[in-house]
Amino acid sequence: MTLPRNTNQVRGLAEYAIDFMKMNNNKIADEVYDRVTLFHTDSVVCGVSAIALRTNAPNILRDEAINEYSVNPGKRDTPGATVSKCFGSKIWVHAEKAIAANVSAVREWDSNGTVFGFDPSREGHNAGEFGHNDFYPVVMAACHSNKQYSGKDALKGMILLDEIRGRLAEVFSLKTYKIDHVVHGAVASAATYGAMLGATPEQIEHAIGMVIAHYIPWRAIRAGKQLSDSKGASAALSTEVAIQSVHRAMKGFIGPKDIFRNPEALFRQFKPTANGDAPFDIVLANKGNDFSVMGMHFKLGLYEHQSAGAI
Numbered sequence: 001m002t003l004p005r006n007t008n009q010v011r012g013l014a015e016y017a018i019d020f021m022k023m024n025n026n027k028i029a030d031e032v033y034d035r036v037t038l039f040h041t042d043s044v045v046c047g048v049s050a051i052a053l054r055t056n057a058p059n060i061l062r063d064e065a066i067n068e069y070s071v072n073p074g075k076r077d078t079p080g081a082t083v084s085k086c087f088g089s090k091i092w093v094h095a096e097k098a099i100a101a102n103v104s105a106v107r108e109w110d111s112n113g114t115v116f117g118f119d120p121s122r123e124g125h126n127a128g129e130f131g132h133n134d135f136y137p138v139v140m141a142a143c144h145s146n147k148q149y150s151g152k153d154a155l156k157g158m159i160l161l162d163e164i165r166g167r168l169a170e171v172f173s174l175k176t177y178k179i180d181h182v183v184h185g186a187v188a189s190a191a192t193y194g195a196m197l198g199a200t201p202e203q204i205e206h207a208i209g210m211v212i213a214h215y216i217p218w219r220a221i222r223a224g225k226q227l228s229d230s231k232g233a234s235a236a237l238s239t240e241v242a243i244q245s246v247h248r249a250m251k252g253f254i255g256p257k258d259i260f261r262n263p264e265a266l267f268r269q270f271k272p273t274a275n276g277d278a279p280f281d282i283v284l285a286n287k288g289n290d291f292s293v294m295g296m297h298f299k300l301g302l303y304e305h306q307s308a309g310a311i
Contacts, residue, residue: 003282006275008258013164013187014204016284017195020160025152028159029289036158036293039133043112044087047105051087057229058105061236062086065097082197082247084141095141096243102137104236114297115162117169122283129169131181133296134235135161138189138243142196149196157196159291163284164188166292171280177270180217182235186242187211194246206249207242209256212265215241 003012050058071083071092084098085091087105106112110132117129139157143149149157165188174181187208194204217238221230230237249255259265260278271279285291 001284001286003284005273005277005279005281008205009260009278009282010205010208010258011201013191013208013282014194014199014201016286017160017164017191017204018201020286021153021157021195023286025156027287028156028291032159032289032291032294033152033155035296036155036162038298039113039162039293039296040136040155040158042298043106043133043136046107046109046112047087047102050105050108055105055108057233057236058101058108060229061097061101061104061233062089065093065101066091069094069097082141082145084137084144092144095145096240096247099137099141099243100233100236100240102140103134103239104233106137107132107134107235108232110232111299114299115166115169115292115295116297117166117173119170119295122170124280125167125170125283127169127171127173129173129175129181129184131165131169131184132235133158133162133293134182135165135185135189135239138193138239139196141243142193146197157192159293160195161185161188161192162293162296163291164191166295167282167284170292171282172267172271175219177266178219179266180219180221180234180238182217182238183212183266185235186215186238189239190242190246193243194250197246197250199246199250203249204246205257205259206253206255207245209259210245210249210253211238211242212259212262213256215245216266 003009065086082095083092084095086098086101113133115131117127119125136158139154143154165184168184174183190207191204260267
């Protein structure tokens with residue numbers, strides 16, 4: 001399906017995400033489930049390794065979540081509770097804090113999957129923005145907070161998140177304008193998490209509007225020769241505020257609407273359009289095997305981030 005540039009694409013993404021989670025799981029080919037299972041398993045092993053070897057940022061965020069944002073076990077079953085767990089912990093904590101810790105852990109080694117934002121079969125889908133499958137803890141937290149979901153539903157949520165993130169990477173290169181690539185993941189996280197928790201299209205639109213209007217990370221975290229925790233935790237911090245934005249929107253907070261066509265937001269600021277349209281169309285899959293995750297690259301060795309100096 002296509003979300004044309006002259007429409008409210010944010011509302012379209014919200015409706016797409018909601019419909020995607022409601023559709024029959026069998027509409028997606030088995031090979032897609034197998035592929036996302038591989039990437040999810042890989043990401044979990046990366047994350048657990050980063051925690052076990054006491055890497056800095058993941059353990060700081062994990063300790064913060066457990067020590068400062070734990071939830072009384074009895075409240076876990078309270079209707080509307082949004083909770084999850086950090087890797088290697090039995091303690092329920094606020095969902096956005098567990099997500100921040102787990103996403104940071106998954107990304108720390110910079111070894112899990114990569115998408116390159118290039119689809120040779122579609123004209124204009126070659127922006128070349130990259131990104132990683134750091135965001136699966138968002139789906140796990142949604143499942144922890146909504147018991148209706150099965151394991152296969154969780155995999156479907158991961159396919160959905162990767163689809164939105166991957167297709168945005170094909171049509172808009174954030175790094176060209178010195179914006180960090182995790183923005184696409186934050187948008188996809190808000191849409192997926194909101195859909196899985198029963199948010200309305202309008203609430204998801206408000207949440208994505210808040211993400212784009214308030215929380216845009218610059219690539220200053222990657223400049224020069226410095227290697228800081230901010231680089232490895234960029235996806236985690238952006239996802240944390242994306243999930244918090246969903247919580248606020250579901251409680252009634254009204255964020256900016258139609259943010260992709262907003263002339264003051266990043267997309268039209270960097271790629272101006274004279275007629276008020278967004279700078280791109282968005283093409284999304286909803287059946288078969290032509291999903292973004294199928295084009296994701298599986299890393300065969302450690303490189304980038306902590307290992308860059310050794311190489």
